[in-house]
Each structure stands twice: as structure tokens, then as C-alpha cells.
Amino acid sequence: MIVPTGTANPGAWTAAGMIAAVVLLSTCGEVLTAAAMKSIGDLDEIRARSGLKAAIRAVVTCPLFFVGVLFLALAFFALLFALNHLDLSLVAPASASLTLVTNAIAAKLFLHENVDRRRWAAAVCVCIGVYLLAH
Amino acid sequence: MAHERLKPRQYMILALVSLCAPLGDTFLSRGMTTMPAISLAHPGSLLAAVFTPWVAIGIALLIGFFASYLTALSWADLTYVLPATAFGNVIVALLSKFWLHEPISLARWAGIVLITVGVGFVAQGPSLTERPAEAAPVAPEGEHAQ
Numbered sequence: 548m549i550v551p552t553g554t555a556n557p558g559a560w561t562a563a564g565m566i567a568a569v570v571l572l573s574t575c576g577e578v579l580t581a582a583a584m585k586s587i588g589d590l591d592e593i594r595a596r597s598g599l600k601a602a603i604r605a606v607v608t609c610p611l612f613f614v615g616v617l618f619l620a621l622a623f624f625a626l627l628f629a630l631n632h633l634d635l636s637l638v639a640p641a642s643a644s645l646t647l648v649t650n651a652i653a654a655k656l657f658l659h660e661n662v663d664r665r666r667w668a669a670a671v672c673v674c675i676g677v678y679l680l681a682h
Numbered sequence: 683m684a685h686e687r688l689k690p691r692q693y694m695i696l697a698l699v700s701l702c703a704p705l706g707d708t709f710l711s712r713g714m715t716t717m718p719a720i721s722l723a724h725p726g727s728l729l730a731a732v733f734t735p736w737v738a739i740g741i742a743l744l745i746g747f748f749a750s751y752l753t754a755l756s757w758a759d760l761t762y763v764l765p766a767t768a769f770g771n772v773i774v775a776l777l778s779k780f781w782l783h784e785p786i787s788l789a790r791w792a793g794i795v796l797i798t799v800g801v802g803f804v805a806q807g808p809s810l811t812e813r814p815a816e817a818a819p820v821a822p823e824g825e826h827a828q
Contacts, residue, residue: 672800679793
């Protein structure tokens with residue numbers, strides 16, 4: 548993803564590349580983070596049983612959590628970069644709605660979540676809704 | 683595991699997830715659009731943007747979002763929590779309509795209805811996928827259940 552310095556209106560492929568980078572990095576980060584939190588267990592229960600420090604310690608001692616955070620941080624900087632070059636009305640709806648669909652696919656494939664018809668319908672409704680709302 | 687209803691505290695955490703994310707994004711957008719174009723040739727300027735007021739407030743809100751998001755992910759599926767995140771856009775749109783008196787186009791009303799319907803679909807189902815392995819007890823203090 549190379550953009551000439553100070554480009555105000557990047558081409559369609561460059562814009563698509565920026566949005567794809569945000570979507571892919573965000574999906575990786577969210578799936579890895581979700582996997583980490585499932586491996587830790589219910590944070591509310593840990594906090595109730597052993598206190599807030601124990602809940603925080605359970606999170607910060609999980610290596611998978613930091614891999615997820617790394618991808619989320621990369622997605623964040625990709626978003627900042629995209630917002631600096633593209634309109635919010637393009638970046639926000641496109642990345643938010645596409646991320647919902649890629650997350651549903653990744654959650655089914657990698658987290659083995661029960662993404663039934665109800666959740667697919669919800670993902671599609673929310674995806675189109677976010678696009679309409681933010682565009 | 684039967685489909686258990688979420689506790690009021692868990693609904694509150696989902697509400698925090700919904701509110702903090704769109705507000706944080708709005709602050710970030712406000713901060714970034716007022717800055718000159720940033721190039722990959724000068725990545726330091728991207729880091730400097732983090733310390734400008736609008737971006738800093740946006741980041742603080744996103745940290746609040748992340749803490750509540752992590753908590754929600756510890757007791758609910760990713761595909762259950764994500765629509766709650768999107769529902770925040772509806773809250774912000776309704777606030778802009780009834781508080782700031784901004785007009786909402788027909789397309790945006792359609793978006794609000796679709797997101798609300800989508801969240802309704804998910805909310806009526808189970809929040810967590812049933813797994814036999816989940817019968818194992820939660821890890822003791824500070825350790826991970828495998």
C-alpha cells in the first residue's frame with residue numbers, strides 16, 4: 548500500500564487497498580482477541596471471586612491477547628492513515644460493514660461459533676444498515 | 683447449557699460497548715481531518731497525531747470501549763457482541779436527530795431500522811455457543827482455563 552506523499556484523492560484501487568487493510572487487520576485482531584478471552588473465562592466471575600487485579604492479571608498474562616492487540620493496533624493505524632486520505636463517509640461505512648461479514652465468517656471458521664441463520668441474517672441486516680447509516 | 687438471559691450488569695457492559703465506540707471514532711475523525719495529509723514517508727507524524735486533543739479524547743473513549751468489549755467477549759460470542767457495537771451508530775444517529783436537531787434522510791432511517799432488526803435477531807438467540815469443553819471449571823486466580 549504505497550500512496551504518493553500528500554495525495555488528496557487517491558485512486559479507486561488505492562482506496563480499496565486501504566479499506567481492505569483495515570478490514571483484514573481488524574478481523575484478525577478481533578478473532579484473536581475473542582479466542583484469548585474465551586481461553587481466560589468469564590471476567591466477571593474472576594473479578595467477583597478474586598478481585599479486579601486478578602481479572603486484569605488473567606488478561607495481561609495471556610500471550611494470545613497481545614497478538615490480538617497487535618493486530619488491532621495495526622488496524623487502528625491503518626484506519627488513521629485511511630481517514631487522513633479518504634472521506635469518513637467512505638471509510639467508516641465500508642470498513643465497519645465489511646468487518647461484520649468477515650468477522651462472522653472468521654468466527655465460524657476459526658472460533659467454531661454457532662453462526663446460525665439468525666446470526667447470518669443479523670450480520671447482513673447490520674452490514675447493510677451500517678452502510679446506509681454512515682454513507 | 684440452556685439459553686440464559688444476560689444479567690442487567692451484562693446489558694450495561696454491552697451498552698458501554700455500543701456508546702464508546704462510535705463516540706471515539708467521531709472524535710478521532712474530527713482530529714484527523716483537521717490535520718495535514720500524512721505520508722508513509724513520515725510515519726512519525728502519524729504517532730504525533732495521537733497526542734493531539736481530539737485524537738487523545740477519541741483514544742480515551744476507545745480504551746473504555748475496549749475494556750467493556752473484552753469483558754463482553756469473555757461471556758458472549760464474537761458474533762453476538764459485534765451487532766451491539768454497530769447499534770451504537772443508531773444511538774448516535776438518534777441523538778443527532780433529537781438532541782442536535784440534525785435532519786435524517788430516508789436512507790439513514792432505513793439503516794437505523796435494519797441495524798435494530800439485526801440486533802433484535804441476535805439478542806433473541808443464545809449469547810454463547812454451547813460446547814462440551816465449557817463444562818470444565820474456570821481457571822483459578824490469575825491462570826487460564828485450557
